[in-house]
Amino acid sequence: MRLALRAIRLPLAGFELAMDAELSVDVTALFGPSGAGKTALLDLVAGLRRAPSAWIALDGRVLTDTAARYVLPARRRRIGYVPQDGALFPHLSVRRNLLYGHRPPPGEPGPVTLRHVAEVLEIEPLLDRGIGALSGGERQRVALARALLSSPRLLLLDEPLAALDRPLKARIIPYLKRVRAEFGVPMLYVTHDPEEVLALCEEVLVLERGKLVARGAPREILTAAPTTGAGA
């Protein structure tokens, strides 16, 4: 995975998101306190938000080039998005949520089938339930499965575990690892919890008030800069 973010300039409340970076690691953490501009950056990558200036490319394919007035619509980016609350469609069953964006990956039929994804995430018993009947952890697994089933080339995870308590977090993290191992989809993982970074990610980018202040291996960065760990 190569995600190029160049000349990103986006005014946010009280500061500007400004970034020039190239990400090439398969599970990259975007780490920083709340309000650092992490979600805004994900929205830019997903094509859900416009910036005055941005050049974004994924694996050589340009997604956004504001200088050329080019913005590929979100629906054609093949970028999966799992927001903090899951954003499941409340009027559809779990199964219909999962199938909403289901498209077979290009080329030969791969492992991304409803049956297989449901098995890996252990949500088969939930398929015919309504969304209202799911627990927090189940919701996140369904949201993850739904994004996976759209055969994304990149998965954006926006604090997917932030709403869960610690024991539940510990139970969900292995699912994320299994997804990574089983489907090989690169992930950009937003969090303000150092434990999640250490458990899941190979590289971490630290964002503060819209600026990239550090990047590197999680163990080095998170032990060297404890002040950024606004983990509360």
Add this chain to the structure above:
Amino acid sequence: MSAEEWRVVAFTVRIAALATLVILPPGLALAWLLARRTWPGKSLVETAVALPLVVPPVATGLILLELFGRRGPLGGFLHERLGIDVVFTWRAVVLAMAVMSFPLLVRSARTAFEGVPRRLEQIARTLGAAGPRVFFTITLPLAARGVVGGTLLAFARALGEFGATILVAGNIPGRTSTLSLSIYQQVQLGRDDHAFRLLAVSVAVAFAAVWTGEWLLRRRPEGA
């Protein structure tokens, strides 16, 4: 009830339903544009749409009469080019009902669309859904309660339309006479028993419409 009275009831319900159907597509489109987009002139359109709620209905009727009369800009065009007359026909009743009900539909639907979390629509887009699919599979179902409520309100308003209708359609027995117009006429003629029968029917039809809407919504609870 006499055959004539039944005819008035059937005509009113049919025409009010038609007027509601006619305003549904543009009403929902405008409500969505107001809820989800910013565009130049938006506040102007917003105000113009609300006008029939505050301008006296008779004044709205007069405006329609001027526009759609044979010598009016729209009426003249329709008469000469298409051979269609509007004023003092059933079409004028539809027109008056539609214009008077439109703001109620737009306002309810707009509020309902605004209540749908944008995040859900955005996520649908990341899942490959184009605009129309997002609207029909996410926005509209989640706004159903408000949209159905607004539609029924518009229908009920159309049923009771009086002021604009009497100006632009007149009260021609057998052609443009609606429930409200008939009630007024019967009272004027001192035939109170006729008026009260029609009154009872009006209340029953309105009650049935609202009750049906509630029932439809109860059958499909959200989040199930």
